[in-house]
Amino acid sequence: MASTANTTAAPAEAPARLSGRLGVGSIVFMVVAAAAPLTVVGGSVPLGITIGNGAGYPAMYAIGAVVLFFFAVGFTAMTRYVPNAGAFYTYIGAGLGRLHGLGGSFLALLTYQTIQAAVYGYLGAALGGVVADDLGGPDLPWWVWSGLSIAAVGLLGYRHIDLSSRVLGVLLVAEVGIVLVVDAGVVLAGGGDEGFSTASLTPSGIASGAPGIGLMFALAGFIGFECTAVFRDESRDPDRTIPRATYASLALIGVFYTVSAWSIVSAWGDEGAVAAAAADPEGMVVATATDYAGAVTGDLVQVLLLTSLFACVLSFHNVINRYVFSMANTGVLPRSWGRSHARHRSPHVASLLQTGSSLLLLAVFAATALDPVLQVYTWMSGIATLGFILLMLLTCVAVLVFFRRTRIDPRPWNTLVAPSIGVAGLAVAAYLTATNFGLLVGGWTVGAVFLALTVASYLVGPLVGVLKPGADPLATASTQAATVPHQAGGPAQSVHENTPEIGA
Numbered sequence: 001m002a003s004t005a006n007t008t009a010a011p012a013e014a015p016a017r018l019s020g021r022l023g024v025g026s027i028v029f030m031v032v033a034a035a036a037p038l039t040v041v042g043g044s045v046p047l048g049i050t051i052g053n054g055a056g057y058p059a060m061y062a063i064g065a066v067v068l069f070f071f072a073v074g075f076t077a078m079t080r081y082v083p084n085a086g087a088f089y090t091y092i093g094a095g096l097g098r099l100h101g102l103g104g105s106f107l108a109l110l111t112y113q114t115i116q117a118a119v120y121g122y123l124g125a126a127l128g129g130v131v132a133d134d135l136g137g138p139d140l141p142w143w144v145w146s147g148l149s150i151a152a153v154g155l156l157g158y159r160h161i162d163l164s165s166r167v168l169g170v171l172l173v174a175e176v177g178i179v180l181v182v183d184a185g186v187v188l189a190g191g192g193d194e195g196f197s198t199a200s201l202t203p204s205g206i207a208s209g210a211p212g213i214g215l216m217f218a219l220a221g222f223i224g225f226e227c228t229a230v231f232r233d234e235s236r237d238p239d240r241t242i243p244r245a246t247y248a249s250l251a252l253i254g255v256f257y258t259v260s261a262w263s264i265v266s267a268w269g270d271e272g273a274v275a276a277a278a279a280d281p282e283g284m285v286v287a288t289a290t291d292y293a294g295a296v297t298g299d300l301v302q303v304l305l306l307t308s309l310f311a312c313v314l315s316f317h318n319v320i321n322r323y324v325f326s327m328a329n330t331g332v333l334p335r336s337w338g339r340s341h342a343r344h345r346s347p348h349v350a351s352l353l354q355t356g357s358s359l360l361l362l363a364v365f366a367a368t369a370l371d372p373v374l375q376v377y378t379w380m381s382g383i384a385t386l387g388f389i390l391l392m393l394l395t396c397v398a399v400l401v402f403f404r405r406t407r408i409d410p411r412p413w414n415t416l417v418a419p420s421i422g423v424a425g426l427a428v429a430a431y432l433t434a435t436n437f438g439l440l441v442g443g444w445t446v447g448a449v450f451l452a453l454t455v456a457s458y459l460v461g462p463l464v465g466v467l468k469p470g471a472d473p474l475a476t477a478s479t480q481a482a483t484v485p486h487q488a489g490g491p492a493q494s495v496h497e498n499t500p501e502i503g504a
Contacts, residue, residue, distance in 0.1 A: 037257070038176075041285055045284075055274065099461060115223055130303075186266055382441040387457075403415035
């Protein structure tokens with residue numbers, strides 16, 4: 001029976017496999033690019049200072065990185081036991097059962113699709129402004145530029161992953177480099193008239209204003225760091241590459257954001273930073289660059305902000321493609337969506353579908369005359385922030401349940417202590433995000449609708465599970481690695497053997 005199954009399965013699996021030799025560096029480039037460092041520094045930092053906890057805001061990135069570190073410990077411990085590129089939803093399914101895994105898959109799709117839509121809106125507005133105001137070009141509607149960006153991203157996403165990796169690597173080095181130049185200028189100047197800021201180092205400074213909202217903005221800047229596992233099938237050595245890339249991405253993002261936000265506050269002074277951010281949040285970082293690193297640097301920041309936004313949507317395009325690809329190959333979505341290109345070995349069908357859905361969503365935004373920044377960017381990023389935190393919380397709970405039930409891994413720090421701390425921290429973050437959601441999306445009328453949409457996306461999963469009994473988020477994992485080693489010395493165990501059918 002085993003040999004017959006293998007013989008018949010091989011031809012069917014061949015078209016659905018991705019290929020690649022991505023190392024730690026390539027995956028880190030992909031993931032950090034999704035975090036859009038310059039976009040966060042130029043957009044989220046001024047907003048966090050204004051709406052959040054003022055000059056103490058830089059500390060929120062450090063606190064957020066610590067909370068996510070505890071999440072990452074359990075997350076990476078799961079990678080060798082659930083060898084599936086579905087990431088979040090396969091881990092949730094392995095711990096909490098098939099129906100919850102399916103719910104996580106649709107919540108993940110909503111999260112990444114909305115953050116991508118948010119950035120497309122911002123990119124269209126920013127690109128249109130530069131072309132019309134700075135270059136003297138045609139003054140076209142923002143959605144025209146967003147549409148052109150979607151087409152360019154779709155072309156790159158259709159090709160082999162190595163091409164996107166190289167493009168993202170170049171853009172990422174440029175945007176990180178220019179921010180580091182600005183940081184160095186501030187440090188070498190000794191800060192502003194007040195010297196270096198210490199507000200983010202004192203309890204009173206961190207607790208000033210609205211620290212809960214500050215933490216919410218900070219966590220939004222980390223969206224995408226967990227996507228390392230999505231590239232599992234295309235990595236050189238998944239069991240080693242994925243954990244290393246996850247920790248490296250988190251450390252780089254956390255340190256970079258904390259230092260850059262602190263340098264911006266230091267450049268203006270504690271009170272001056274709050275006033276500058278409130279007066280001109282879009283131009284605060286450009287003004288800082290001009291004052292401390294010269295006019296040319298200020299101009300480069302404006303240009304590289306565009307490439308940062310493009311790198312962000314390209315990275316999320318690749319992530320969503322692989323979610324759709326994995327869901328199709330586990331029977332959650334139509335299996336024809338899970339084919340890979342014969343020459344590029346890319347999820348080309350998923351790429352085409354996602355390009356089409358992005359254009360459709362853009363058409364809705366344009367037809368309803370939504371503002372690309374105040375509404376598209378703010379509303380969509382609000383949904384994505386809440387979805388991101390809920391997915392990590394569910395994953396942390398799933399890690400605890402999985403390892404307590406299977407006893408596969410005897411390490412208490414990796415399987416119990418760190419994930420438990422992660423659950424506590426993420427639960428607080430989820431509460432703060434939900435209770436402040438109205439502020440994040442511009443009012444509770446819209447906020448209530450989006451909260452309902454987030455919950456509904458999760459409930460779609462169990463509904464699909466009932467209608468399609470064969471849909472299983474762990475199917476690919478069981479095909480690729482039917483057993484997992486029992487480190488405690490017992491017999492090898494199937495992932496499915498210990499997966500409860502909650503609600504099934």
